[in-house]
Amino acid sequence: MDKLMDNRWFIKILALLLAVLLYSSVPHTGKKFSDVNVPGEQTTETIKDMPVKVYYDTANLVVSGIPNTVDITVKGPMTHVQSAKALRNFEVFVDLTNAKIGKQKVNLKVKDLSDKLKVTLKPASVNVTIQEKITKEFKVDAEINRSQIEEGYSAGQPVVEPNKVKITGAKDVIDRISYVKATLEEKGKLKDTITKEARIQVLDKELNKLDVVVDPGTVKVTIPIKSITKTVPINVVKKGTAPSGVTIESIELDENEATITGNEDVLKNTENVRVEVDISKISENTTLTLPVIISNGITKVNPQTVKATVVVKKSEEKTLSGVPLKIRGLADTYKAEINDPTSHTINLIVNGPGGSVAGLRPEDFTVFIDLSGLKEGSHDVKIQVEGPTDINWKPDKSTAKITITNNA
Numbered sequence: 132m133d134k135l136m137d138n139r140w141f142i143k144i145l146a147l148l149l150a151v152l153l154y155s156s157v158p159h160t161g162k163k164f165s166d167v168n169v170p171g172e173q174t175t176e177t178i179k180d181m182p183v184k185v186y187y188d189t190a191n192l193v194v195s196g197i198p199n200t201v202d203i204t205v206k207g208p209m210t211h212v213q214s215a216k217a218l219r220n221f222e223v224f225v226d227l228t229n230a231k232i233g234k235q236k237v238n239l240k241v242k243d244l245s246d247k248l249k250v251t252l253k254p255a256s257v258n259v260t261i262q263e264k265i266t267k268e269f270k271v272d273a274e275i276n277r278s279q280i281e282e283g284y285s286a287g288q289p290v291v292e293p294n295k296v297k298i299t300g301a302k303d304v305i306d307r308i309s310y311v312k313a314t315l316e317e318k319g320k321l322k323d324t325i326t327k328e329a330r331i332q333v334l335d336k337e338l339n340k341l342d343v344v345v346d347p348g349t350v351k352v353t354i355p356i357k358s359i360t361k362t363v364p365i366n367v368v369k370k371g372t373a374p375s376g377v378t379i380e381s382i383e384l385d386e387n388e389a390t391i392t393g394n395e396d397v398l399k400n401t402e403n404v405r406v407e408v409d410i411s412k413i414s415e416n417t418t419l420t421l422p423v424i425i426s427n428g429i430t431k432v433n434p435q436t437v438k439a440t441v442v443v444k445k446s447e448e449k450t451l452s453g454v455p456l457k458i459r460g461l462a463d464t465y466k467a468e469i470n471d472p473t474s475h476t477i478n479l480i481v482n483g484p485g486g487s488v489a490g491l492r493p494e495d496f497t498v499f500i501d502l503s504g505l506k507e508g509s510h511d512v513k514i515q516v517e518g519p520t521d522i523n524w525k526p527d528k529s530t531a532k533i534t535i536t537n538n539a
Contacts (some may be wrong), residue, residue: 175206176216183239187227187261193301195342196259197225201239207248215244223252227261234260262301269311270295271331273352280356281322283392283431287355289315296331296350300343308343309336313350326353361398362390365423365437371411378444378484378521379410385438389423397428404432408439417441446523447489448482454493456514456531460503464538467502470509471532477514483522495519500531509534 180200187194201223205212215221221244225237238256273289280286291313298305313329329352331345367382389404406421419439425432453476461467469475477498481491496518505512511530518524 172209173207174209174212175204176212177202177204178216178219181219181223184222184224185227186224187230191264192232193262193264193304194227194259195262195301196257198254198257202253203241204251204253205244205248206251207245211245211247215248225257225259227259230259230261232261232263234258260301262303264299265302265305266297266299267305268295268297269308269333271311271313271350273329273354274312274314275354279317279319279321281320283358283360284322284356285359285395286321287357290353290355292351292353293347294350297346298333298343299346300341304341304343307335308333308341310334310338313352315352315354321354321356322358324353324355324357326351328352359395359398360390360392361401362388363401363403365389366403366405367439368405368407370407370409373410373443374414376446376448376482377414378446379413379441380444380484381442382408383440383442385440386434390433391425391429392431393429397426401426401429404429406437406439408441410441413441413443416443444484446482447485448480449488449491451479451481451491451493451496452476454479454496454498457497457499458502458533459499460501461505461535465502465507465535466538468534468536469500469531470534472528478527479516479518479524480527481518481522481524483519487519487521491519491522496524498526500533502533502535505535507535507537 179202181203182200183197185194185197203223205215222242224240224242226240227237230237236256236258239252239254241250241252244250271291271294273291275286275289277286296311298308298311310333312332312334314332315325315327315329317325317327328349330349331347333341333343333345335341365384365387367384369379369382373379384406391398391401391404393401404426405424407424408419408421417440419441420436421439422436423432423434453474456469456472456475456477458467458469479493479496479498481488496516498514498516500512500514502510502512510533512533514526514529514531516524516526
């Protein structure tokens with residue numbers, strides 16, 4: 132060893148070997164590290180309510196049967212699955228750009244999703260109907276809730292502006308349209324003419340709402356509202372006969388007019404309402420509360436009751452004797468003989484206001500029998516009386532017996 136250590140070449144070779152060994156044991160700064168492949172954890176997630184996009188000729192076609200959303204199940208590395216669920220940065224779509232009109236089954240597809248994920252769609256395919264899109268013009272009818280009209284008012288014919296709209300949709304849906312209505316949504320009772328925007332509703336004959344596009348979607352609706360009331364006088368109607376010795380001098384109401392509500396035709400033909408006063412039960416001045424009586428077809432009256440002040444006068448009674456009985460209406464070819472009463476006079480029992488009765492005389496009354504149309508023979512004829520209007524009377528005889536003979 133001593134000899135080797137003394138050898139200059141041995142030392143050089145040994146130093147070279149040590150240098151190579153040292154170089155190989157220290158990492159070089161320019162060397163690249165390689166990735167180490169460690170298998171990642173696999174997972175499965177369901178992404179719910181993913182929107183479905185449809186590609187088709189929207190200007191000329193209508194597509195039905197495509198769900199708005201689908202559920203999609205993704206399976207793959209956890210990081211990719213979690214990213215897809217959180218970002219939802221992919222698209223579920225149906226491509227109908229080259230589809231023909233009619234019914235057909237199509238598959239749902241996914242794009243912009245990592246190719247490391249496996250996808251399951253639910254549903255994976257759907258049955259669609261592709262139809263021609265058409266546009267047709269329809270008249271709009273206004274619809275109002277009649278129960279919203281205030282009592283005492285009526286709604287006239289609504290005015291719609293514009294009164295026609297264009298409706299676009301699938302041909303078979305357009306053919307099903309039965310009603311195009313502008314529904315006025317208003318809260319509270321209505322008693323004044325109203326103008327408001329109303330939304331258009333398109334319905335089939337069973338009142339199902341149809342999936343169409345309406346242009347314009349709203350219209351202006353004017354509903355004329357007017358009062359259906361009328362003011363009429365209140366008439367006083369006397370019922371019965373005043374008790375003996377009582378004269379009704381006046382009946383005054385605290386309200387002389389009433390406002391009535393009802394159908395327009397009924398109001399047109401109604402000129403008054405009435406209160407009925409039963410004078411048979413009145414013997415002195417009194418005030419009565421009476422209902423206002425209305426005819427059929429009148430639904431409401433205001434006021435419903437009135438106060439009637441009745442003023443009476445005590446009457447006097449006396450008998451007028453020897454009032455002559457006269458003959459009227461006898462033809463010139465006949466003559467008549469009064470057989471009963473033989474005196475050709477009757478007595479009158481009269482009653483009325485004291486001041487009027489006291490001065491009465493037989494000459495104030497005309498008592499007669501009317502023989503118009505009677506022929507020869509014996510007859511019983513009714514005795515008739517004419518006298519002052521504020522006086523009541525009663526003859527002591529109601530008929531006269533007469534004999535008619537030929538004047539020749």
